[in-house]
Amino acid sequence: MKLRQKILLLAVAPLAVAMLGIAFAVRYQATQLAQHERALVEAAYLQSKEMELRHYVELAQSAIAPMVRSGRADLATRQAAMEALARLDYGPDGYFFLYDMQGRNLMHPRQPELVGKDLWTMRDAEGTLPIQKLISAAKAGGGAVRYQWKKPSSQQLAPKLGYVVAVPEWGWMLGTGIYLDDVERTLRQLDARAETDIRETMAWIGVIAAISILLVAASGLALNVSEHREADAKLRQLAQRVVQSQEEERARLSRELHDGISQLLVSVKLVLETATNRLRLAPTEGAAVAPVLGMALNRLDTVFNEVRRVARNLRPALLDDLGLFAALQHLAREMQGGSRLDIDVTQRGTPRELPDEQATALFRIAQEALTNVERHAGARHVRVSLAFDADATRLTVRDDGAGFDVPSMQRDPRRGIGLRNLGERIAALCGQFDIVSGSGGTELVASLPLAKPAPKPAAVSHDPVSAGPSQS
Known part of the structure; x- marks a missing residue:
């Protein structure tokens, strides 16, 4: 991976992680808020229903209060009180029921088949004992109880909130209740709306994250283009410097060859031409030519030393x-x-x-x-x-x-x-x-x-005149 790509990844990855963390935090907080709101709505709704049921029970108590306070406890008086309670209803599923303190049903206007049955050990769909819970609440002075019961209008089990009180003079438990399936339906709609709001919030976060990542990527791309142009400019400048250095080195070598070696070789050439002319004019006078040849050898030796110096400057052996x-x-x-x-x-x-x-x-x-x-x-x-x-x-x-x-x-x-x-x-x-x-x-x-040294090639002499003639 190239450096620019790594830098872009280092810029995008923390942003993506941050946005993901924000998304999880927002979802968690929104879920907690929705649950808290649901609990508040449910508590408020149940409290209002409990108050409503209490008023209904107080109304039923006032309806049979004259009979109870009369002091009569005969079967006819009790039957008259039951008939009065059976006539009190408020809608298809709003009715009153009576039990004795041992769990036997005394009156049920919507489910007459239960009258006379002992329901003390009956369990609902959740495994609880609703009649025992209702009798306990009545003995405690009255109160509300949640349980499962068959709804008369639909013949289906539904959650129910019951409110009961005791009629101690006759040993009765008087109560009524309201089914909570409509409450559950309202709460489910509230949950669905909260989930929809959370999904929309998460979608907005995703859109913002995508736009942010695209902006960072675009900025990185623009920076890469700018750096690429700058690198190209530096590369061109470096290439110009390399060419300039090469030209300067060639000019230096040219000057050294022209001013040093070339002049010496011209001098040797003139000396040798002088020796050749002397031999041609006087072939028998070798002694006169010897000093000239010695001068030529000395100058050739100077040439060789100059060549060695140039070679050492190029690459020292x-x-x-x-x-x-x-x-x-x-x-x-x-x-x-x-x-x-x-x-x-x-x-x-x-x-x-x-x-x-x-x-x-x-x-x-x-x-x-x-x-x-x-x-x-x-x-x-x-x-x-x-x-x-x-x-x-x-x-x-x-x-x-x-x-x-x-x-x-x-x-x-x-x-x-x-x-x-x-x-x-x-x-x-x-x-x-x-x-x-x-x-x-x-x-x-x-x-x-530190670097691992590369394998060295076979030794090659760098002295360009090592194979030259002997200079004895």
């Missing part, structure tokens, strides 16, 4: 044969030989073999740094330190020169090209490149992480 530290020491000796610099090369840590690209990069950094010190710093002492640390290989070049303004150098496109190229070379190897400069001197630090 010591870097492959003896390692980076030996190559740095040789570079320091060469720089000291042609300048007033005092260069000290030190090594710290346990030496280890470096990959070719790392060794070459560190050598080029040292070469460029020493060249800049010689040309621009006006320094007298330079310290080159190669450190083999546990986590990286570090090259430090410190001088006591005049220093320079690093930020302005980096901003100026016409200056510091060599240092920028070296920094990009180190960055390509996942390393760090730092420059600190001031009035007390300049310190350059290049650090490369």
Whole structure:
């Protein structure tokens, strides 16, 4: 996965997780609120129904109160009271019922088949004992009881709320009740409406989450396009720098070949032509030609040394044969030989073999740094330190020169090209490149992480004149 895709995923994933968490929290809170609202509505509804049933029972008590207070308890008086209660009804399923305190039904206007039966041990569909619960409530002074009972109008079991009181003078339990199936239906409609509202809320959250994710993705895409354009611009600039560096290196080699080797070869050619003319004019005077040929050999030797110098600048053989530290020491000796610099090369840590690209990069950094010190710093002492640390290989070049303004150098496109190229070379190897400069001197630090060295190819001589003629 590309870095841009990872960044986009890191931006979208937390947003998606956050929106999912918000959705779960909202759903949980909405469900709890709906349940709480349902409980409040049910409690309020049942309370109102209980008050209504209490008023009905009080009305029934007032209807039979004269008979009860008369003091008569004969069968005729009781039968008259039962007939009066049977005539009191309020709708198809609103009626009064009578039981004695032992659970025997005395009067039931809607289910006459129950009259005279002992229902003390009867259980409803939920396994409870409704008659015992009703008698207990009546003995406690009156109250409401919920149970299951067959609804007369539909002959189906339905939840019922009953309210009962005791008639202690005659040992009766007087009560009435209201069926709650309409209440259950209303509560189910309330639950369905709450569920619909929750689904709509979740849908809105989903729409908001989708829009947010799309906005983040679009922003990431726009950022990717911008970064891609910037990267393309940097890549073109880098390619221009590479071409420019190549042209500068070719120009330098051209100058060295023209000003050094070419001039020497022309000189050798003239000397040899002089020797040839002398031999042609005086074939027997070999002694006169010998000094001229000796001069030619000396100049050829100078040519060979110049070729070796150019070859070493292109790729020092010591870097492959003896390692980076030996190559740095040789570079320091060469720089000291042609300048007033005092260069000290030190090594710290346990030496280890470096990959070719790392060794070459560190050598080029040292070469460029020493060249800049010689040309621009006006320094007298330079310290080159190669450190083999546990986590990286570090090259430090410190001088006591005049220093320079690093930020302005980096901003100026016409200056510091060599240092920028070296920094990009180190960055390509996942390393760090730092420059600190001031009035007390300049310190350059290049650090490369540990890397597994690549297999080395077969040794090949880098001396272009090793197979040349003997110079005895």
